[in-house]
Amino acid sequence: MRSGTVVLVLALAGCTPFAGPAAKTSATAARTSAAVTTVPASTPTAVPSPVVITPPAATSAAASSPAVPTSSVAVRTSVAPGIGRVPAASAPVVVLDPGHNGGNASHPSIINAPVPDGDGGTKACNTTGTATNAGYPEHAFTWDMALRVRALLTAAGVRVVLSRPSDTGVGPCVDIRGRLGGRVGAAAFVGIHGDGAPATGRGFHVITSSLDPAGAAVAARSSALAHAVRDAMTAVEPVSNYLGAQGLDARHDLAGLNLSTVPAIYIECGNMRNATDAALMASGAGRAALARRLASGILAFLGR
Numbered sequence: 001m002r003s004g005t006v007v008l009v010l011a012l013a014g015c016t017p018f019a020g021p022a023a024k025t026s027a028t029a030a031r032t033s034a035a036v037t038t039v040p041a042s043t044p045t046a047v048p049s050p051v052v053i054t055p056p057a058a059t060s061a062a063a064s065s066p067a068v069p070t071s072s073v074a075v076r077t078s079v080a081p082g083i084g085r086v087p088a089a090s091a092p093v094v095v096l097d098p099g100h101n102g103g104n105a106s107h108p109s110i111i112n113a114p115v116p117d118g119d120g121g122t123k124a125c126n127t128t129g130t131a132t133n134a135g136y137p138e139h140a141f142t143w144d145m146a147l148r149v150r151a152l153l154t155a156a157g158v159r160v161v162l163s164r165p166s167d168t169g170v171g172p173c174v175d176i177r178g179r180l181g182g183r184v185g186a187a188a189f190v191g192i193h194g195d196g197a198p199a200t201g202r203g204f205h206v207i208t209s210s211l212d213p214a215g216a217a218v219a220a221r222s223s224a225l226a227h228a229v230r231d232a233m234t235a236v237e238p239v240s241n242y243l244g245a246q247g248l249d250a251r252h253d254l255a256g257l258n259l260s261t262v263p264a265i266y267i268e269c270g271n272m273r274n275a276t277d278a279a280l281m282a283s284g285a286g287r288a289a290l291a292r293r294l295a296s297g298i299l300a301f302l303g304r
C-alpha cells in the first residue's frame with residue numbers, strides 16, 4: 001500500500017489547479033456540473049443542489065421545527081408557511097465555501113474543465129487541494145472547519161449557506177462558488193482553505209481580489225472583512241511568514257473572489273506542509289480553536 005499512498009499524496013499536492021490532462025468530455029461535464037448548481041430558483045428539481053442553508057438558532061425557527069429544506073436556494077424564499085420556518089429576513093447571510101471536495105481527485109475530467117476566472121480568462125473548474133505529509137486532505141479540513149464555523153455563526157443568529165452539501169461530491173466549479181454570495185444576497189463570502197507551501201512556511205493569510213471586481217464599495221468591505229478575520233485569527237495562529245504582508249494578500253487569479261458581487265475573502269488557515277501548522281490543522285482541538293477565531297472575525301465584520 002506504500003506505493004498507493006505515494007500516488008495519493010502526489011495527486012493532492014499543492015493548492016493549485018490539477019495538472020492532469022483534461023478528458024475530451026471535460027467541457028460537457030463542466031457544463032453539466034454548472035447546470036446542476038445554477039438551476040433557476042423558480043425551477044425546483046430532484047437534482048440535489050450544493051447549497052445548504054442553515055437557519056439561525058436564535059430566531060423563531062424553533063429547534064423542534066422541521067429544518068428548512070436543503071434542496072435549493074429557492075426554498076429559502078418560497079417555502080410555504082407551515083412546512084418550514086423561514087429564518088428572519090433581517091438575519092444576515094454568510095456563505096461559507098469549503099475549498100475543494102472529496103470526490104475531485106477521482107473526477108479529473110470534471111474538475112479540469114475550464115471555467116471563467118473573472119479576469120478575462122479561464123481556469124480549472126476546481127482542484128484537488130493539498131494535504132498534510134501524513135495524508136490529512138485539505139478538502140476534509142475545509143469541510144470540518146465550515147461545519148464548525150457554521151455552528152458558531154448560526155448560534156449567533158446568522159444564516160449560513162454552504163457551497164457544497166458534503167465532503168464526498170465533486171466541485172462545484174470555482175465560478176459557481178464565486179457567484180453564490182450574490183445569488184443568496186450574502187453579507188459576506190468566506191472561502192476556507194489550507195495551503196500547500198514549502199515546509200518552512202508557517203502561518204495563515206487572508207486573500208482578497210486585487211481587481212476590485214464589484215466596485216470600490218464592495219472592495220472596501222472585502223478589505224474590512226479581511227482585516228476583521230486577520231485580527232481575530234492571530235489569537236490562535238501567526239500570520240504567514242511566506243506570503244502577503246501582515247497576514248493579508250491580494251490576488252487576481254482567484255475566480256471565487258473575482259466573480260463575487262459581495263464582500264469576499266479566502267483564508268488559507270495555515271500551511272498543511274508545515275509540521276507545526278499541520279499538527280494544529282489535523283487535530284480536532286486545533287480546528288475548534290481556528291473555527292472559533294474565524295467565526296469571531298466574521299461576526300466582528302457583521303457588527304454582531
Ligand code: ZN
Pocket residue numbers: 015099100129130138192193194
Ligand atoms: Zn485550497
